[in-house]
Amino acid sequence: MDFVQPEVVISGVVALAGPPNAGKSTLMNKLLGQKISIVTPKPQTTRNRIAGVLNGEGYQIVFLDTPGLHRSSVPLNREMIQVALDSLVDVEAVVFMIDVSQSSPAHVRKQKQSEYKKYLERVTSPTFLLLNKIDLIDRNELLPIIEAYAELFPFNAVIPVSALTGDGLDQLVDELLKLLPKGFPYFPEDVPTDATERFLAAEIIREKVFLLTGQEIPYSSAVLIESFKEDANRNLVEIHATIYLERKSQKGIVLGKGGKKIKDIGIAARKDIEEMVDRKVMLHLWVKIKKHWSRDENFLHELGL
Numbered sequence: 412m413d414f415v416q417p418e419v420v421i422s423g424v425v426a427l428a429g430p431p432n433a434g435k436s437t438l439m440n441k442l443l444g445q446k447i448s449i450v451t452p453k454p455q456t457t458r459n460r461i462a463g464v465l466n467g468e469g470y471q472i473v474f475l476d477t478p479g480l481h482r483s484s485v486p487l488n489r490e491m492i493q494v495a496l497d498s499l500v501d502v503e504a505v506v507f508m509i510d511v512s513q514s515s516p517a518h519v520r521k522q523k524q525s526e527y528k529k530y531l532e533r534v535t536s537p538t539f540l541l542l543n544k545i546d547l548i549d550r551n552e553l554l555p556i557i558e559a560y561a562e563l564f565p566f567n568a569v570i571p572v573s574a575l576t577g578d579g580l581d582q583l584v585d586e587l588l589k590l591l592p593k594g595f596p597y598f599p600e601d602v603p604t605d606a607t608e609r610f611l612a613a614e615i616i617r618e619k620v621f622l623l624t625g626q627e628i629p630y631s632s633a634v635l636i637e638s639f640k641e642d643a644n645r646n647l648v649e650i651h652a653t654i655y656l657e658r659k660s661q662k663g664i665v666l667g668k669g670g671k672k673i674k675d676i677g678i679a680a681r682k683d684i685e686e687m688v689d690r691k692v693m694l695h696l697w698v699k700i701k702k703h704w705s706r707d708e709n710f711l712h713e714l715g716l
């Protein structure tokens with residue numbers, strides 16, 4: 412077999428960090444032009460660290476999407492925060508992202524100061540402040556917000572963006588390319604993520620549970636893929652997955668009247684998984700109760716946390 416030496420390019424790993432709901436996963440998907448990370452309007456959607464690989468002319472940037480930084484004493488959330496904090500070291504740059512529509516200057520000065528500072532002071536690499544969701548505010552509201560954050564931490568650059576519309580993302584990439592080193596790419600050009608299709612399938616199912624159920628269900632649910640089998644003869648992928656819930660009373664909500672809800676979850680998930688694997692998918696879903704799974708260390712490890 413021929414070994415083709417990869418070309419030297421500008422390459423580096425960049426962590427996307429910030430509070431829940433800032434738009435980190437939306438940003439990663441927009442930059443990559445494909446859906447790697449699940450996105451919902453609910454905080455604490457992202458639970459693991461997921462790499463997304465952006466290849467461009469002469470560069471490769473590996474973005475790490477991370478769970479939101481917040482305060483919590485719940486074991487699941489603590490594991491998630493640890494994942495995020497671990498992602499802040501050993502990277503070439505950190506992009507600290509916040510939702511500008513939730514950041515009045517007074518708010519930034521008073522409440523967020525000590526909390527964010529604590530996280531940012533652990534960072535040893537250049538750090539950008541990304542003011543996201545500028546599509547939601549007036550341009551003239553930006554400057555006072557930028558000033559308030561500048562007092563908080565000596566950011567290397569402040570970049571206003573909209574992860575939703577893509578506004579400002581070219582500037583983000585340009586600024587990153589200025590400081591990333593030259594080296595060999597981390598991933599082959601056709602590999603968009605370090606996550607397996609099996610992991611991403613579980614994430615897609617979890618996203619549909621988040622989107623299609625209300626109240627406490629999203630935070631009480633976890634998804635494990637029991638089997639993920641390629642059937643070459645029938646050109647399809649057959650997946651067996653279990654949705655774990657914490658309480659008996661939740662099962663009825665996820666199943667729905669006459670099984671309607673779980674059916675909708677299954678249909679929506681199957682469509683997205685088919686798009687990902689580019690093949691037909693047979694998806695079998697089960698719902699099980701596992702009391703206090705979010706406090707069960709072994710189970711959290713099974714979820715990759």
Ligand SMILES: Nc1nc2c(ncn2[C@@H]2O[C@H](COP(=O)(O)OP(=O)(O)O)[C@@H](O)[C@H]2O)c(=O)[nH]1
Binds near residue numbers: 433457543546573575
């Ligand atoms: N209007 C607007 N909404 C956004 C933008 N970026 C993200 N969102 C929304 O904010 C919510 C949280 O986004 P998500 O990417 O899951 O945030 P994360 O928790 O930081 O990963 C979702 O409903 C997104 O659609 C943006 O630039 N503009």
Ligand SMILES: [Mg+2]
Binds near residue numbers: 436437449456457
């Ligand atoms: Mg996220």
